[in-house]
Amino acid sequence: MLNERDMKQAFGEADARFEHAVYQSLAQLNRNGGNMPMKRKPIRAAIAVAAACIILTTTALAVAGRWGVLDFINSRGAVVVLPAASEVIQEDVPQTNAQTDAVAFSVREAVLDEAYTYIVVEAKPANEKLFLLGADADPDDPVSDMGPLYADTAGTIADYAAANQKEMIRVSMRGGETEQGTLVIDTLDYLLEEDGTLVYMVKGTYTGGGDAPAISLACVTYAFRGETLDLESRRDTTLSFTLDAPAAQSVMTSTETQVYADCGVRIDKVTLTGSPMAVYAEIEFTVIDEALYAATDGGLLFEFLDENGERVPDGAADIGGVTPLDDGQTRFLQRASLQAVESLPETVTLRGFNCWEKNRYETHTFTMQS
Amino acid sequence: MTNDEFSERIVAMMQTLYRVSYTYLSQGCDREEAVQECLCKAWQNRQQLRDERYMQTWVVRILINECRNIQKKQGREIPYDTLPERAAPAAADGVLHDALMRLEEALRVPIVLHYMEGFQINEIAKILRLPQGTVKSRMLRGRRALKTMLAEEGLELC
Numbered sequence: 180m181l182n183e184r185d186m187k188q189a190f191g192e193a194d195a196r197f198e199h200a201v202y203q204s205l206a207q208l209n210r211n212g213g214n215m216p217m218k219r220k221p222i223r224a225a226i227a228v229a230a231a232c233i234i235l236t237t238t239a240l241a242v243a244g245r246w247g248v249l250d251f252i253n254s255r256g257a258v259v260v261l262p263a264a265s266e267v268i269q270e271d272v273p274q275t276n277a278q279t280d281a282v283a284f285s286v287r288e289a290v291l292d293e294a295y296t297y298i299v300v301e302a303k304p305a306n307e308k309l310f311l312l313g314a315d316a317d318p319d320d321p322v323s324d325m326g327p328l329y330a331d332t333a334g335t336i337a338d339y340a341a342a343n344q345k346e347m348i349r350v351s352m353r354g355g356e357t358e359q360g361t362l363v364i365d366t367l368d369y370l371l372e373e374d375g376t377l378v379y380m381v382k383g384t385y386t387g388g389g390d391a392p393a394i395s396l397a398c399v400t401y402a403f404r405g406e407t408l409d410l411e412s413r414r415d416t417t418l419s420f421t422l423d424a425p426a427a428q429s430v431m432t433s434t435e436t437q438v439y440a441d442c443g444v445r446i447d448k449v450t451l452t453g454s455p456m457a458v459y460a461e462i463e464f465t466v467i468d469e470a471l472y473a474a475t476d477g478g479l480l481f482e483f484l485d486e487n488g489e490r491v492p493d494g495a496a497d498i499g500g501v502t503p504l505d506d507g508q509t510r511f512l513q514r515a516s517l518q519a520v521e522s523l524p525e526t527v528t529l530r531g532f533n534c535w536e537k538n539r540y541e542t543h544t545f546t547m548q549s
Numbered sequence: 550m551t552n553d554e555f556s557e558r559i560v561a562m563m564q565t566l567y568r569v570s571y572t573y574l575s576q577g578c579d580r581e582e583a584v585q586e587c588l589c590k591a592w593q594n595r596q597q598l599r600d601e602r603y604m605q606t607w608v609v610r611i612l613i614n615e616c617r618n619i620q621k622k623q624g625r626e627i628p629y630d631t632l633p634e635r636a637a638p639a640a641a642d643g644v645l646h647d648a649l650m651r652l653e654e655a656l657r658v659p660i661v662l663h664y665m666e667g668f669q670i671n672e673i674a675k676i677l678r679l680p681q682g683t684v685k686s687r688m689l690r691g692r693r694a695l696k697t698m699l700a701e702e703g704l705e706l707c
Contacts, residue, residue, distance in 0.1 A: 186664045189645040191638035193567035200581035201563060204588040205556040476610075476675070477597035500596050508599070534594070 207315050244373060247288045248297045251368055251380035252495045259518040260495055263455035267292065273391075273421045279400045279414035281305050281348050287378070291392060291422040292456045295496045295516075296362060296385050300396065300418065302350045302377040310340050311377035313369040314351035318406040326370030337406050347403040350377055355395030355417060360387015362394050366497040382497050391421040429453045430549065431523040437543035439464075439531045442479050443471030449545050451523050457494030458517040462529065466509045477501075478533040483517055484542065485528075492518045523547065550595055558604055559588060565666050569609055572661045573616035573654070583619055587612040606668070610676045613658075648698040656691030659684050 193201075248268050252258050268290045277284040282302050289298040304311055312318075313325070318337035322329050325336065332339065340347050354362035368380040385394065395417050402412035433449040448463040462481050466472045472479070480501065483491040494516035504510040525547055531540030550558075559566075566587070570580040591608050598607050637646035649657055662668045662676065670688075674681040 185642065186645065187564070187568070188640070188642040189649050189665070190568050190571040191641035191646075193563050194577065194638070196577055197567050197570075197581055197584065198563060200585050201559065201566065201588065204585050205559060476607075477594075477599060500594065502596055503599075 246378050248299050257492055258495050261455040261519045275419045277416040277418040279416050282400050284398045284418045286420050289422055291425050292454050293425055293452050293459050294385055296383045298381040300379040304375050308346055309348050310345035312349045349401045351399050353397045354383055355397045357393040357395050359389045359393045360385055390424050393421050395419045429523055431547035433545040433547050435545050439541050441540040442475050442531050443468030453523045457496050457519050460515045462513040464511055475533050480534050481529045481531055484530055494518050568665055569612055570616055572658055579619050583615040586615045606672050644702045648695055652691055656687050659688045660691040
């Protein structure tokens with residue numbers, strides 16, 4: 180007679196490749212301090228098409244071949260920032276030296292916009308024999324993943340390093356804490372420039388204040404022994420810098436309440452904060468029918484619609500998701516980044532949708548007030 | 550939930566993730582893709598998990614969605630009836646494997662979730678987004694079919 184234990188043998192056990200896939204995904208989380216569990220290919224694909232985007236864009240590059248904040252944002256294709264965005268980006272960032280024996284770190288450009296940071300960090304190798312890998316890059320990944328310069332290069336990173344007698348060094352970073360505040364990294368993008376500099380775009384959320392907010396990034400390097408990461412070779416350093424306090428922004432709020440009966444919630448407040456970089460949105464909602472809300476299985480999100488009923492495109496910041504407020508059971512806050520606009524709208528239209536099943540709920544319009 | 554806690558919970562679910570993905574996908578590379586997509590989405594959306602006690606149910610549901618997405622892609626690329634019959638993995642119980650694989654997917658999945666993974670009817674209903682009555686009837690039909698097939702091989706289902 181078969182029991183549960185026998186039944187479990189029907190498919191055998193997870194094979195080595197499956198286990199490797201799981202461990203590799205989890206290692207990616209750990210390598211990035213739990214802040215960037217992003218799929219590798221889409222990140223790199225975005226970078227790989229960047230060259231074409233840059234040629235087409237009318238936004239000037241800071242210096243040809245030297246990537247800045249706007250270059251990374253433009254590389255995402257459809258993201259809109261206002262021309263004034265170039266004026267809020269700091270090029271001379273007060274900072275202290277940070278280096279390991281293999282890599283020197285510095286902030287090339289940065290901006291603290293509302294609570295969101297866009298920071299371009301240079302990681303310069305100590306000598307030309309070093310080949311720097313991004314936080315989620317492995318030696319057996321295609322070298323074409325390392326940015327537009329390598330887009331047409333065949334083979335793996337390890338192949339490239341061997342052929343060019345280079346020593347591979349992995350470079351990663353995590354958000355840090357200062358007396359003034361804490362930076363949590365939302366996403367990291369990277370690419371290699373012609374001189375071997377690994378350039379990171381760090382998008383994060385900063386909680387803190389002050390006239391000159393102090394921020395730190397923990398930078399870590401590892402060497403490889405063959406194609407295996409040599410954990411003994413770990414070197415740590417901290418990149419500390421100060422940014423200008425965020426400029427006062429235009430804010431519009433609605434405290435009008437609207438019930439979304441299909442999914443059992445009520446929106447209590449909508450706040451839009453406009454800047455040349457993006458529009459940052461916050462939606463506070465309360466559960467009024469637990470059963471209906473539970474049926475969404477935590478997949479409820481609200482999307483902004485334009486006058487044609489089309490979804491408003493995402494903005495420059497990589498934020499999103501819902502966080503609990505108060506007791507964590509009935510009140511929630513959704514954050515989003517939308518494309519920048521010259522002036523904030525006087526009304527916004529929000530449609531509920533379920534990110535699991537993709538089905539849509541009701542739509543309501545809110546009147547915004549300054 | 551910290552990334553260490555998340556990792557520990559996922560590693561503890563390793564065999565469940567494998568078996569669930571195996572239920573849907575015949576190719577190892579597809580199962581690997583599904584589980585990686587699943588973990589990525591689970592981590593990114595972890596704040597939507599209101600109660601960590603339900604993490605396993607939640608992750609299995611995400612994994613099933615990913616398996617179905619891959620099936621949809623394959624459906625566009627490879628006619629289903631041209632896929633080769635699946636051979637049992639080396640460590641598997643071949644008779645039971647073949648009997649389960651002969652069940653249509655709609656019947657196989659609830660059987661696997663209940664008898665292998667220990668999920669209750671209400672949990673399976675939630676995972677599969679089906680009414681509990683539908684889950685029960687599919688389990689009943691699946692169990693009958695499985696019982697018949699196993700009886701032919703001299704085995705009895707408990």
